[in-house]
Amino acid sequence: LAKTTQPISMDSYEGQEVNITCSHNNIATNDYITWYQQFPSQGPRFIIQGYKTKVTNEVASLFIPADRKSSTLSLPRVSLSDTAVYYCLGVGNTDKLIFGTGTRLQVFP
């Protein structure tokens, strides 16, 4: 199981780019890095997943360096509706999802 470490909280303003870095020093060879977003009193929502280098979708980008010991979720031009908790997970072939404490992102107007 890949243990992940990420900042407890971050603040940003509308229109800014937000980068949330996650550390996963003991990630296994077959683990994928997956990010979820959770709003209060709702279930987590899948954002993006990658193995290495860069992955981009309509919501975010995920940067994973060659050593894969960390990853960075990039949210371009955040809005107030991006205020949520963001979880970084290392997911392997047989592992269930292990959620850490997540990063609480607060976006201000």
Added chain:
Amino acid sequence: KAGVTQTPRYLIKTRGQQVTLSCSPISGHRSVSWYQQTPGQGLQFLFEYFSETQRNKGNFPGRFSGRQFSNSRSEMNVSTLELGDSALYLCASSLGGAASTDTQYFGPGTRLTVL
């Protein structure tokens, strides 16, 4: 395609009672996982069912049990409720392939309050 649905959305019970929560997965999904979320412990994995069989289990006492039916719908049961069982119970469904590439889709949760 309809998302994951959970019933009931809110539930109030007293200590010692038992409770059954229900989860209907996305059509075509064969895996259903259950999670407990509390302010103190965060999101914790309870168990996963795939094709009516428990495939994975977290570190919860035997009071927590579940089952899955042939249509992939799942139920979770908690017996002899304790105050500490107050939590948001989340269900997630997926196709059921390798966890590394099998995206889980979460329902809105059932808020259980134990008095």
